[in-house]
Amino acid sequence: MKMNKENILKEGILESYFLGDLSREQEQEVFEIVQSDAELKRQFNELEQSMEKLAFENAVTPPAHIKEDLLKIIGGGTQTAEQSKVRELNTSSYKRYFRVAASVAILFMTSSLVLWMNLNTTNQELTARLNEQEVLLDSLSKVTKGALKNEELMAFVNNPETERHLLKGNKIAPEASVLSYVNHAEKSVLVHVHKLPKIDGKDYQMWADVDGEMIDMGVLDASKELLTMNYIENAESINITIEEEGGSDHPDVSNLIGSVTL
Amino acid sequence: MHPHQNLIDRLKEKDQEAFAKLYDAYSGAIYGVIIQICKSEVMAQEVLQDTFLAVWNNAGTYDAQKASFYTWLYRIARNKALNAVRNSQTKVIQNQESGVYESSEEEQKDDNFADIKGSLEKLKPHHRKAIELIYFNGYTHREAYQEMDVPLGTFKSYIRQALKQLKENYQKISILLLALIHVLR
Incomplete structure (x- = not known):
């Protein structure tokens, strides 16, 4: 029969090869095919291992005299062989203990190293996660605050008791446009700056007119859109003047840019 | 690499100590196989001895590339055991034919070996x-x-x-x- 990988596997030739049941020529042929095929070689090695394990599982201790006879026949003489055996047994048992101890130590070291590396990685990851969490919490709190602010603002603006007064600029600042929300019940004033042209070295300041007297409501921070101003009781009108940077105690009426009656 | 590679190399150079160690390592396993084939302790002991003598004498021909040491040992033992069984059967037949009663190996077979x-x-x-x-x-x-x-x-x-x-x-x-x-x- 012509040998090939397929019939070697299917026809049980690998087993016959293992058993030594093939003719010399067939054995050589199978050997060459097995050598050239990694899969067959692997299967043959597995077969060898299984058979060896099977034999060791079914081992029977032979009578001691067989070894003695054999050693006599091959010319070693039992005594020297036995002596050497005893000596070797001692050293080899030390060696064996040493090997076992070394193996355990290596295993322990390796596992410790792996654990330590894992711990480090975990710690780094944990720190990174905590940082991320902090950033997220921070953003969340900002968003929440913003949302609350917006909510309060909406509530304030939509409150039926809140009055809206649009203040338009005069000739001095024709582009100026400021919307004031005044709530007498809550005694609060909110200003929405639509437009206030920036003037170097000067500030816009808001005043309340009470019986002809101008009372300071605060400096309008031109960089902000929404501003809370001081609420002044019994104000008849709201006025905006251009003042020195930081605001003045008394308004420069010649620089009045707009006024709205309440 | 075979765990006993060093011993096998030394065996090839007729090192008796290596032979003794390999005997210690493998004799039990191979004796278990031999005893199963022979079904007779006396015969199995002879076969075991013959097997290891062949190992000693033919160690030089062992080729690790072709088979593991155990496989090589197993092939030798199996051959020798089968031959021993065949010879004993021929002897029984001859004895039966000549009418001479002789305690044969066959009669000593013990089914316990089949465990x-x-x-x-x-x-x-x-x-x-x-x-x-x-x-x-x-x-x-x-x-x-x-x-x-x-x-x-x-x-x-x-x-x-x-x-x-x-x-x-x-x-x-x-x-x-x-x-x-x-x-x-």
Whole structure:
């Protein structure tokens, strides 16, 4: 029969090869095919291992005299062989203990190293996660605050008791446009700056007119859109003047840019 | 690399100490096989001795590339055991023909030797029988399928399945060990 990988596997030739049941020529042929095929070689090695394990599982201790006879026949003489055996047994048992101890130590070291590396990685990851969490919490709190602010603002603006007064600029600042929300019940004033042209070295300041007297409501921070101003009781009108940077105690009426009656 | 490579190399150079160590390592396993084939302790002991003498004398011809040391040893032992069984059977027939009564090896056969342990025990009965016949009893494929009274193809598939099962059993043990190491880690 012509040998090939397929019939070697299917026809049980690998087993016959293992058993030594093939003719010399067939054995050589199978050997060459097995050598050239990694899969067959692997299967043959597995077969060898299984058979060896099977034999060791079914081992029977032979009578001691067989070894003695054999050693006599091959010319070693039992005594020297036995002596050497005893000596070797001692050293080899030390060696064996040493090997076992070394193996355990290596295993322990390796596992410790792996654990330590894992711990480090975990710690780094944990720190990174905590940082991320902090950033997220921070953003969340900002968003929440913003949302609350917006909510309060909406509530304030939509409150039926809140009055809206649009203040338009005069000739001095024709582009100026400021919307004031005044709530007498809550005694609060909110200003929405639509437009206030920036003037170097000067500030816009808001005043309340009470019986002809101008009372300071605060400096309008031109960089902000929404501003809370001081609420002044019994104000008849709201006025905006251009003042020195930081605001003045008394308004420069010649620089009045707009006024709205309440 | 074979765990006993150093001993095998020394054996090839006729090192008696190495021979003694290899005998210690393998004699039990191979004696178990021999005893299964011979079914007689007296015969098995002779075969074991002959086997190791052949190992000593022919160590130079052992080629690790072709087979593991155990496989080589097994082939020698199986051949010698089968020859011993055949010779004893011829002797019995001759004695029966000449009418001379003589205590034969055949009569000393003890069925206790048929006690198979380990992974083989876990196989299905027909798988186990097939392996026993081939591996432990030294039957050829032809003799074995006739003994089991099944077609050759069926017998071959028994062997294949049995070997697969054995391999898986051994792998399971390895996996268990690996798992244990993993748990300990």
